Amino acid sequence: MNRTRRGCRVARKRVLRAVDHELALEERFLLDEHLATCSACADEYRRALRLEEAFAHMPSPPSESLDIDRALDAIHGTLSAGADERGSVAPRSNDARVRVAPGRRRRTALAVSVSAAALLAVYVALAGGGGEPRPVRPDAPAPSPQWVDSESVAPGKSDADAEREAQLRETARVERELRTHLVAAFGDVALPLTDADVDAALERFDALTVSIKRWPLARIAAPLLRDPDAGLASRAARFLGRRGDRLSVSQLEAVLDRGAVANAAIRALGDLGRDATVALATALHAPGLQGAALRVLARVGGASAAATVADDLARWGANDGVVDDHLDALAAMGEPAVASLLTLASRPEVDRGRVLACLERVDGAAEECARLFSSGRFGDPELEFEVCARLQPTALLPWIEERASEHRYRASALACLERWDGSTPIRALLELDALGWVPGEDVIASLRVLAERDAARFAEYARDLLAARDERGAEHYLAALVAMDVGAAAAALVPLALSPVLPNDSRQWAALAVGDLGSVDETRLLLRGSTLLGADDHRLFAACLVTIQRRLGDDGTLEALERFSPRHVRRVRDALLVATNDDRAEARFAGDAVELFRVMRALDGAFLSRNPNLAQSSL
Amino acid sequence: MSTHTFCEHDARMTDDEHGLVVRAIAGDRAAFDLLVRAHYPRIHATAFHLLGNHEDAEDVAQDCFVRAHGALKWFRRDGSFAAWLRRIVVHLVRDRYRRVGRRPAFESGVPDRPARAAHEPEREVGQRELARLLTEAVTRLPENLRIALLLRTRDELTYDEISQATGVTPATARTQVMKARRALLRLVPGVGGGKREER
Numbered sequence: 001m002n003r004t005r006r007g008c009r010v011a012r013k014r015v016l017r018a019v020d021h022e023l024a025l026e027e028r029f030l031l032d033e034h035l036a037t038c039s040a041c042a043d044e045y046r047r048a049l050r051l052e053e054a055f056a057h058m059p060s061p062p063s064e065s066l067d068i069d070r071a072l073d074a075i076h077g078t079l080s081a082g083a084d085e086r087g088s089v090a091p092r093s094n095d096a097r098v099r100v101a102p103g104r105r106r107r108t109a110l111a112v113s114v115s116a117a118a119l120l121a122v123y124v125a126l127a128g129g130g131g132e133p134r135p136v137r138p139d140a141p142a143p144s145p146q147w148v149d150s151e152s153v154a155p156g157k158s159d160a161d162a163e164r165e166a167q168l169r170e171t172a173r174v175e176r177e178l179r180t181h182l183v184a185a186f187g188d189v190a191l192p193l194t195d196a197d198v199d200a201a202l203e204r205f206d207a208l209t210v211s212i213k214r215w216p217l218a219r220i221a222a223p224l225l226r227d228p229d230a231g232l233a234s235r236a237a238r239f240l241g242r243r244g245d246r247l248s249v250s251q252l253e254a255v256l257d258r259g260a261v262a263n264a265a266i267r268a269l270g271d272l273g274r275d276a277t278v279a280l281a282t283a284l285h286a287p288g289l290q291g292a293a294l295r296v297l298a299r300v301g302g303a304s305a306a307a308t309v310a311d312d313l314a315r316w317g318a319n320d321g322v323v324d325d326h327l328d329a330l331a332a333m334g335e336p337a338v339a340s341l342l343t344l345a346s347r348p349e350v351d352r353g354r355v356l357a358c359l360e361r362v363d364g365a366a367e368e369c370a371r372l373f374s375s376g377r378f379g380d381p382e383l384e385f386e387v388c389a390r391l392q393p394t395a396l397l398p399w400i401e402e403r404a405s406e407h408r409y410r411a412s413a414l415a416c417l418e419r420w421d422g423s424t425p426i427r428a429l430l431e432l433d434a435l436g437w438v439p440g441e442d443v444i445a446s447l448r449v450l451a452e453r454d455a456a457r458f459a460e461y462a463r464d465l466l467a468a469r470d471e472r473g474a475e476h477y478l479a480a481l482v483a484m485d486v487g488a489a490a491a492a493l494v495p496l497a498l499s500p501v502l503p504n505d506s507r508q509w510a511a512l513a514v515g516d517l518g519s520v521d522e523t524r525l526l527l528r529g530s531t532l533l534g535a536d537d538h539r540l541f542a543a544c545l546v547t548i549q550r551r552l553g554d555d556g557t558l559e560a561l562e563r564f565s566p567r568h569v570r571r572v573r574d575a576l577l578v579a580t581n582d583d584r585a586e587a588r589f590a591g592d593a594v595e596l597f598r599v600m601r602a603l604d605g606a607f608l609s610r611n612p613n614l615a616q617s618s619l
Numbered sequence: 620m621s622t623h624t625f626c627e628h629d630a631r632m633t634d635d636e637h638g639l640v641v642r643a644i645a646g647d648r649a650a651f652d653l654l655v656r657a658h659y660p661r662i663h664a665t666a667f668h669l670l671g672n673h674e675d676a677e678d679v680a681q682d683c684f685v686r687a688h689g690a691l692k693w694f695r696r697d698g699s700f701a702a703w704l705r706r707i708v709v710h711l712v713r714d715r716y717r718r719v720g721r722r723p724a725f726e727s728g729v730p731d732r733p734a735r736a737a738h739e740p741e742r743e744v745g746q747r748e749l750a751r752l753l754t755e756a757v758t759r760l761p762e763n764l765r766i767a768l769l770l771r772t773r774d775e776l777t778y779d780e781i782s783q784a785t786g787v788t789p790a791t792a793r794t795q796v797m798k799a800r801r802a803l804l805r806l807v808p809g810v811g812g813g814k815r816e817e818r
Contacts, residue, residue, distance in 0.1 A: 016800050020771070022793070044804070050749065051803055055772045057750030058757075061667035061676065068659050071681055072652055078685045253689045278686060278710060285693040304714055311786045347788060375761070380791075 007034060011041045018045070019052045078250065174215050179224060179232070181208040186235035192263060198238050205239070218244040222251045230260035237261060241268025246275045253279035256286055263292050270296035274304060281308040291325060298329035306330055306337035310344045323351070327358040338368040342387065346380045356390055366393035373399055385412045389419040397428050405437035414442060418449040423461035425450055430476055444483050455488035462492040466499045474502050482513050490518030491525070497540070498529035508543040515547030523551035527560050535607035542600040549576045568606035575602035640700055644691045651691075655684050658701060662708050668773035669712045669766060671754070679715060683708045705784045709766060716762055749807070756806035760799055767792050768799035 014031040017023045023031065035042040185205035186193070193201070209217070221243075224236035233255065240248045249272055252265045256279075266283050269276035277300060283293035297305045313326035330337040338359065345355040359365050370393045373384050381403065388396050404413035417425040429446050432438040451458060458481070465474045478496050481489055490513070496502060497510035514526050530544035548556040557576060561569045576599055636657070642650035662683050667676035686707050687694075694703055757765055766785060770776045771792075776784070781792040 013797075016797050019800070020796065047804055048800065051753065051800070051807060052772075054746060054749040054753045054807075057746050058754055058773065059667075059671065061664045062673060066660060066663060068656055071659055071663075071677065071684075072655055074681050075655060075684045075688070076648075078681070079688055250685060250689060257692060278714060279689070281710070282686075282690045282693065285690075302717075304717055307713070307786075308710075314786070343787065346791060 008038060008041055011035070011038065012044055015041065015045045015048050019048045171220070174212050175220050175223075177212055178209070178215075178217055178220050181205055182221065182224070182235055182239060183232060184208060186239070187231075192267075193235070193238050198242060201235075202239070202242060218248055222248065225251060225255045225261065225265070226258075230258070233258070233261045234264035237264040237268040238271075241271030244268070244272060246272075248272060249276045249279050252276070253282055256283050256289065259288070262286070262289055266292045266296050270299050273300055274302045276300065277302065277304045277308055280305070281312070284308065284312045290322070294325055294329040298332040301333045301336060303336045303339065306333050306340040307343075309333075310337075310340035313344060314347050314350055323354065327354065331358050331361040334362055335364040335368045338362060338365050339372060341365075342369070342372065342383065345387075346383050352383070352386070356386060359387065360390055366391040367395060369393055370395035370399070381409055381412065385409075385416040389416045392420050392424070394424060397424070401428060401432055401435075401437065404432055405435075410438060410442070414438070414446045418446050418453070421454070421457075423457045423464060426457065426461045426477075430473070430480060433480070434476060440483075444480065447480060447484050447489075448486055451484065451486045451489045455486075455491070458489040458492035459495065462495045466495055466501050469501050471501055471503075474499070475506055478502070478506055478510055478513075482509070482517075485517065487517050487519060490514055490522045493518065494522055494525045494529065497526060497544070498533075504537070504540060507537075507540050511540060511543035511547055515550045518547075518551070520551055523547055523556070527552065527556055530560055531563065538603060538607065539600055542603055545572065545576060545599050545603075564606045568603070571602045572599060572606065575599045636700060640691065640694060643688075644694075651688060654700070658704055659684070661701065662704055665705060665708050665770070665774055666712060668769045669709070670715065671758070675715065679708060679711045682711055686711070702780065702783050705780070706786075709770075709784045712766070713762065752807050753803065756803050759806060760802055763787075764795050764799040764802065767795035768803075771796045 011031060011034040014023060014027055014034075018028065018031060031045075035045055182205065185208060186201040206213070218240055221236045221239055225233050225240070227233045227236070237252060237255065240252060244251075249269065252269050252272075255261045255265050258265075262283075266280070266289060269279050269283070277297070280293050280297050280300065283289045284297070286293075294309065297309055309326055309329050313323060313330075316322045316326070330341055341355055341359045341362070344350050345352045345359070359369075362368075369387055369391055373388075373396060385400075385403075388400055400413050400416060403409040404417070414429075417428055420428075426447065429438075429443045429450075433440055433443040462474070462477060465477060474496060478493070481492055481496075493510045493514045497507050497514060499507070502510070511526060511530075514522050518526075526544055527548050530541055530548070533541045533544070545557060545560060548560050552559075554573070557573060558569070561572055564572075636654070639650045639654050643654055659680060663676055663680040666679040666683070667673065670676050670679060683704060687704055690707075694700065757769070760768065763785070767781055767787075770781045770784060771778075778789040778792045778796075781787075781796075782789040785792065787795070
């Protein structure tokens with residue numbers, strides 16, 4: 001049966017690879033053989049083929065309506081709007097017009113020059129110039145006046161051209177004014193400008209530009225990025241960072257190759273936020289700008305910025321300084337960087353240990369990993385276990401337990417749990433045992449490893465179980481502790497022996513197990529607890545005495561019995577001495593039972609005739 | 620769909636194209652235009668396959684060349700220009716997924732296949748319905764799986780090319796495609812075969 005299931009599992013994988021044309025000839029024969037005998041897999045194969053065929057019927061790009069000339073116009077429209085004075089693109093010919101694809105609002109914004117005249121008329125009317133003003137609702141927002149691109153106006157003598165020239169003159173006036181105010185507002189501040197400097201300068205700028213504030217100032221400021229005065233260009237860049245829009249991204253990107261302005265451009269791109277991520281990725285590749293770009297990307301944050309930094313890091317392989325800078329940036333981005341870090345860690349050219357150490361520094365990484373792994377987004381179990389061992393996200397315990405139930409992942413899943421701190425892995429291992437998902441001997445072996453690493457957690461877990469009054473859990477735990485046979489974990493037996501949560505029989509075995517597995521320290525704890533036991537715990541007390549005599553000798557027994565009358569003390573000691581002088585090393589548990597019985601008989605009546613010299617409070 | 624795959628085009632990368640790239644970097648607009656003309660259909664097709672509608676595809680394809688123009692000086696000339704563009708377009712598509720929501724708005728229309736329709740009309744109708752269900756199911760896949768699958772099935776890229784475009788290893792790309800196919804077998808009811816449909 002198992003063999004058949006395994007055969008089907010292999011065949012299903014081969015089916016997927018067959019439709020992907022990735023199957024070697026020999027495997028193809030094996031698959032065909034299997035399909036001939038297994039109708040379920042043959043059905044799966046037919047379904048996979050139908051699906052593959054359906055891909056060909058999905059919508060295809062309408063190649064006949066693809067207008068490359070129009071696309072070229074739009075591309076150049078964007079480029080010329082983004083960098084009017086950029087030398088890398090030849091100026092547009094006069095008859096070239098940017099035609100805009102329907103519905104493309106962003107591109108529409110770039111083509112305003114065509115409709116500038118009509119809109120400027122509205123502005124002129126609002127400004128009080130030219131002709132009879134049209135009635136305007138007092139509460140209606142005034143439209144922004146349109147800036148006229150000098151390249152879009154052909155030199156000519158027609159009325160329309162004359163009108164455009166007038167608009168150009170007006171635009172030039174505003175541009176001059178803007179330039180003057182930009183210098184006045186930003187000029188006194190030394191470069192590079194801090195964020196606080198920019199805030200203060202913008203306040204001054206706003207106060208100076210009340211009369212032109214309705215003009216598209218960001219657009220007018222863009223050419224200043226190419227101003228020969230690098231100081232002015234840098235200030236314009238910071239201005240665009242705060243007052244610009246998505247169009248400003250490509251304008252700023254275009255001056256990244258201008259050394260004196262590049263740093264201001266990068267900071268401005270950072271101010272523009274996530275829209276600038278792709279442009280910042282360009283800066284990452286530029287010599288000398290990497291550090292600044294990384295800092296800004298870390299500030300911008302988001303999954304896209306993280307993926308950009310991670311992609312760039314993979315390029316650098318083992319270059320320590322650069323890798324550290326990249327990892328620091330990713331760590332600063334927080335949760336959105338987790339997916340990128342995991343992807344990065346799975347790449348062979350990257351030092352996985354360093355990436356995972358970085359992952360540990362990311363706030364919220366454990367929760368995000370839990371989310372990602374549970375969604376099955378990563379297909380690298382080795383990496384996932386390594387991450388689980390390092391971050392120890394409790395939300396992933398069900399995921400680890402599920403893996404542990406599968407034979408192929410069991411060893412890795414248990415090894416992962418063995419690296420966890422605290423009592424959480426003990427609970428998980430006991431749960432796996434209780435569910436029967438992992439063989440008991442594997443659970444015990446893992447518990448032993450946990451005890452070797454940190455034995456104190458075992459007593460802590462026993463106290464947790466008892467505090468929760470989890471009787472079944474405590475009994476299960478007791479059985480596991482006895483099966484572990486590890487002295488270091490014996491401290492956990494003491495609270496189990498002394499707590500009324502467990503039934504009396506189990507408590508007796510716990511007390512005896514302290515004698516077998518524990519040391520003097522654990523026995524002293526047992527002694528201290530046993531002095532509080534009452535007549536109802538008669539048998540348990542006998543078990544404690546056996547253990548005390550074994551580990552602490554006569555002095556310990558006398559201390560445990562001091563509340564009883566001398567006659568009963570003598571009877572119990574006689575029983576114990578006979579018992580412990582009796583050499584039954586070969587049958588330890590049977591011997592314990594016999595000792596226990598003798599001591600129990602000797603204790604008969606002891607609780608009813610206590611030593612009158614001792615205070616009652618000791619009970 | 621384009622008759623040339625990217626793979627074929629990459630293989631046909633010539634000194635002429637490198638010359639065009641060098642000239643475009645030096646500011647030669649005509650050279651840049653030639654590059655756009657050569658690569659636009661394929662980049663548009665990739666964008667269309669990943670985004671599922673003409674309008675977004677056109678937007679992203681144009682954006683790709685605007686970005687490429689700004690970053691030409693950092694293009695490593697020993698690499699493939701087509702692969703470099705493809706990486707940019709995948710990056711932009713991801714960016715768009717994140718900005719407008721993870722699920723692309725695929726066009727619902729499925730092109731007619733007259734030759735087949737004439738011979739097997741019922742089968743053709745079934746295939747079109749299946750393609751519609753498949754299109755819907757693809758939008759429900761996680762972003763990485765969806766991109767890898769569409770690059771494989773629609774763009775017909777090799778796993779090395781998918782690896783270059785998406786920044787994962789070829790083995791991971793292969794796993795992603797396999798996972799996507801497995802998920803689709805679950806998600807598309809139309810391929811349930813006789814037994815499932817009867818149930």
